[in-house]
Amino acid sequence: MKRDYYEVLGVARDASDDDLKKAYRRSAMKHHPDRNPGDHAAEAAFKECKEAYEVLSEPAKRRVYDQHGHAAFEHGMGGGGPGGPGYSDMGDIFGDIFGNIFGGGARGGPRRGADIGYVMELDLEEAVAGLEKRIEVPTLVSCHHCAGTGSNDGVLEDCQTCHGRGQVRMQRGIFQMQQTCPHCAGRGKTIPNPCKPCMGQGRLEEEKVLSVKIPAGVDNGDRIRLQGEGEAGPPGTPPGDLFVEVRVRPHDIFERDGDDLHCDIPLRISQAALGDIIRVPTLHGDLELRIPAETQTGKVFRLRDRGVRSVRSRAPGDLYCKAVVETPVNLTAEQRDLLEKFEATFVGEGARKHSPKASTFLDGVKGFWDRMTS
Template identity: 40%
Template sequence: MSKDYYAILGVSKNATEIEIKKAYRKLALQYHPDRNPDNKEAEEKFREVNEAYQVLSDPQKRAQFDQFGRVFDENGSSGFSGQDFGSTIFEEFFGDVFGDFFGGARGARQRKRPRKGSNIEVNVEIEFLEACFGISKKVKVPKTANCKRCDGTGAEPGGVTTCNTCHGTGQITQRQGFFTLSTTCPQCGGTGEFIKDRCKECKGEGSVREYKTLEVKIPAGIENNMTLRISGGGNDGIYGGPAGDLFVHVKVKEHEYFRREGRNIILDVPISFVDASLGTSLNIPTIDGSETIKIKPGTQPDEKIVLKGKGVPDVQGYGIGNMIINLKVVIPTKLSKKQKELLETFKKESNEDTYSSEKSLWEKMKSFFNS
């Protein structure tokens, strides 16, 4: 069962961005592990709150959730299951203030602990039939990767030394009367280390920008504006943390003839009024080839023919839709003299029996015009 992210944050579906942020901040502080040590229930609640905020704070993900109630990964399954939200979003939202708020050396140690890399979002456009049957697409993704020369440290081999200002603690302690105030070391930024020789490859940044080509498996039945999550396809993590995720927003092009309604394929087929009256057979295109259909005599405008199992498979494997053919009877606007004469003869020969399927309507209209 999919989660109700609005209920988790305690906001309405019409909540503004400010209301969502306010609700998230309150709940994240309430359930943060630092305030609830060894409390598994609070830890799980904290993860849920972070998960809800990641979806509802992003306009595209929020629209995806509002429409489908879930976000899809590369296999067509709902995203976020088993994902470690931890405190990654919390740290991005609150910054280092939270660590200093709870005080102690833990604030400094947190800055060195492994952190998950940031997510990447890309758009991919596919053809209508590619969405029906699924396809693998190569996507060129701009990524932030850890520098291979320094392994993300930003220093040349042997170029890291203990900070002389804080002596490796990451904090500066000052006494003011009876009070002791600890602040983050301005020299090392709280890491307790100082880079004396910057990496020649990344210029001390610890990371480089590169393009990586990933093969994205787009499942059969995917719909326009659905989003796939590629776990670990995002930017590299910090201090050995896991890579972020890649979110692929799929755009499906419109087809010249077919349109889609859920799992069903809709096709409008024009037929002449003569074929509608006398009946005929037509060979029509389908998404996987062609099919011969029979038009029964006396077919009315907008009658439908349903071809079972000729639609699109459900993106999560729950069956296949149908193909629905809308018969559009075309009335000629230009007639030759001979055609007019034939229609006049047809008109003289017509009576209520000619329109037996609409006999009651025929009688009412005849009575109206003769009154």
């Protein structure tokens, strides 16, 4: 009795495509006949994990398997499993139609290498200015020993199951369904003398060093595509792509909102009351900002064109500086005495005209209590 394909690969039933691939790679390397010469149990385990991966790695087959188990590939559907007598390379109009419906005829051979992702963290200054940065990406690369062919001597033979076509047809009654050949994985070729370093896979795990150009103005979530820098594909297929996703670290001063920047500017009570000229930071150097007298906390000053020019913008955004009036701390005796004398000047009803927010608040409180007691 056949084991469950998920059990064979040692993964959960909700395993991702990437998890399936990693599990298959581990198992295949462990049980490969080249590593276990003469070990029939290892050879059987290798074939078992290969068969499991061929079914679970194809979305259409996996859906059918999840619903019906091994029975989906028996009783005429698969002739007892991949490579069995139920397979045929005969073609007719029914096979073409149903092969395309089930996803077998549209691919025309093995898939290319997988796309891979890389997260690059940048400071805000780096994201705004742009830069070139070296990264190290663990991936599958084309085997240097066999030039990615998987063959130790360069000899490839037509697959005897699909006769070099890369696809076979499963018979079900009068209908046929086309799918990737399970024996050669759609390559149409087999390798009599596999390359030992890559065990006939044509690919090796390696850490690739790349130089990535980051354009000026990138933001969180932006992705840069490096075509052909993903995983090397199976022999005879192109590599996948590398997608570099940008993550911008939080900044000590600025917060970015699209093309605009926001920051808080702390003011002393005296500066806010009397007015002042202060220097505020921008990403391109300090600027003078005139603070008018009687400035309140929350007032926002707009500095045009001092924001960010994103990769999608023609003009830079603006910088918005919000005033934050601070209460003084660690007062000296002299400062405390001066403040007490200053506070003593706020007496009677006349004091309310100096505190606009306090006056509004007190009027609101009075109105609230009047409504509560009426």
